[in-house]
Amino acid sequence: MATWSTLADLHRSESCKDYDVVLDNLAVLYSSTEELRCWKSEVVPVGEIDRFQIMDDLDDHDETQRVETLRSVLRLNDPVPPLVLVHGITPDRGKYFLLDGCHRFNAAHLEGTGSLPAWVAHIDCCGGPSPDMGNASLAAE
Template sequence: MVGDGWASLTALNDEVPDHDHGSTVDNLDHGFQVSKHLECWRKEYVRTRLVHPNQLIDDPDDVDGHMKVESIGETLRAGEPLPAVVLIHQPDERGHPYQLIEGRHRYNAIHREGWPLIFAWVAHVSCCGGPGPDL
C-alpha cells in the first residue's frame, strides 16, 4: 500500500489528471453507486494477478489495442513510470478481488511484461474500512 489516507476520486484526479475521468466517473456512478466525492480511494500497488483478467485483450484483430499495449510495454522497458490504473476492490471466491475500471491498455502491458505489481487508485466500497455506496 502506498498511502493510508482515504481520498476522493476528485482529489486524486486533481493531483494527477486522468484523461478518461468522465468515463471513470460514469462507470462508478452506474455500476457501483459511488460518486467522485466519496472518500473511499487509496493509492496502492496491487498484485497484477489479482486483477480480474476479463479486460485482457484477446482479439487478434484489435490491431490498435495491441499497438497501444506494445507502445506502453516499451515505456515500461525503458523504466518510465505509468499513471495509475483505476480499480475497485471487490473480494470474491475466484481469486480476482480487483476489477479494472479504467486503464485497460496499461493493465494489458503490465500483464504482458510480467510485472508482479500494478500501481492503482483503488476504491474500497463497503470493505477494508471504506464507506458504503453514497448514491
C-alpha cells in the same frame, strides 16, 4: 488509520485521461460519486486484477499498437499513470475490478510486470464507506 481520498482529489493530483468514463461506471456499477472518500493510492499485484479484462485477441491494429507502446514503457521502468480499480471479492476474476487502464493492464500482463500503481476504491470493504448515491442523498440535493 491511513487517510482516504476522494476520486476528485486523486484526479486533481494526477489527471485521469478517461475521467468521465470512470465517473459513469462508478455511478452505474457502484452507486458512488467522485466525492465518496473511499480511495487509496496503492501498488497492486497485476495477477490480482480482473482476468476477464485481459484482451485475448488483439486483432485491432490500434489496440495492438497502444499495448505495444505501453509494453516498451514498462520495459524501461518508466512510470505509467495509475490504474483505477475497485477492491472486491470476485473469486474467479481477481481481487480488483478494473475501471480504467485496460491497455496498461494488458501490457503489464504480457510483459510479466509484477505490480502497478493504482487508485483503489474500497466501497464497503477494508474500513471504506458505503456508496453515497442512495435515495436519501439524491433526495437531499
